[in-house]
Amino acid sequence: MTKQTMIRSDITGTVWKILVQPGDILQADDTLMVLESMKMEIPVIAPEAGRVIELLIAEGAPVREGQDIALFEEE
Numbered sequence: 001m002t003k004q005t006m007i008r009s010d011i012t013g014t015v016w017k018i019l020v021q022p023g024d025i026l027q028a029d030d031t032l033m034v035l036e037s038m039k040m041e042i043p044v045i046a047p048e049a050g051r052v053i054e055l056l057i058a059e060g061a062p063v064r065e066g067q068d069i070a071l072f073e074e075e
Helices: none
Strands: 003-008 013-018 031-037 040-045 050-055 068-074
Touching: 031 068
Parallel strands: none
Antiparallel strands: 003 068, 013 031, 031 040, 050 068
């Protein structure tokens, strides 16, 4: 059985680099993207093994703490 999970930003900052595309299969703790805040790079990691369903943000875009940034399907 699969479960969809919304991944949210833990910080307010900028999307520095997106490392995945929709459809990519990931293992737990793989990095989806890197956010930048105050010259610090903060990775956004997969909560479980699964698949990226949709990216809701683009590289260079600003993000707020708690903002939805990706839809992930756990397996």
